[in-house]
Amino acid sequence: GDSVTQMEGPVTLSEEAFLTINCTYTATGYPSLFWYVQYPGEGLQLLLKATKADDKGSNKGFEATYRKETTSFHLEKGSVQVSDSAVYFCALSDHGESSGDKLTFGTGTRLAVRP
């Protein structure tokens, strides 16, 4: 079945540091890939997505590239801010005919950014 593996946290960085959160996936089909973010006290929000190989999703300075050859979708940001402190979830959707776009999530990576 489908699965998503992401690096364990917590990740602690100083403000303006470079961020990478690794994510790899296993899927039977040709999935779409997502990063969701959960800020403290808030619900899950879509951060970015990519629907085909070599697509780059980007939003709020974050970016991730769909790499089919390495089955990866690593999240990067060049300069993190304190406000980026949150839990980040990598997810995939395999577009099953009867299953709509049910998401398979990784376990989440908590990011803490120090001033």
Added chain:
Amino acid sequence: GAGVSQTPSNKVTEKGKYVELRCDPISGHTALYWYRQSLGQGPEFLIYFQGTGAADDSGLPNDRFFAVRPEGSVSTLKIQRTERGDSAVYLCASSSTGGPDTQYFGPGTRLTVL
């Protein structure tokens, strides 16, 4: 416009009791999903509705769990004979088509079974 809403936000119950969790999707969204998020884990799929019908209930853990969406809008997740292991945050999400589209999540219902 209004996002996905879920009630109650918190529910504490005793082992063996019956609970109902409600989800109000974004108006006009035909696809509705339920997920369960245990502490320290990512959300896990439970069930998917397209309109009124459950198109995929493969994620429901056992027959104590059941969900309905009688008019194709509001959905209720029902759990019978609750167990301590059912304690989790139950998330609802909706999307406009059920196809390759963004799912919008509600804030969740935190269920605690004592």
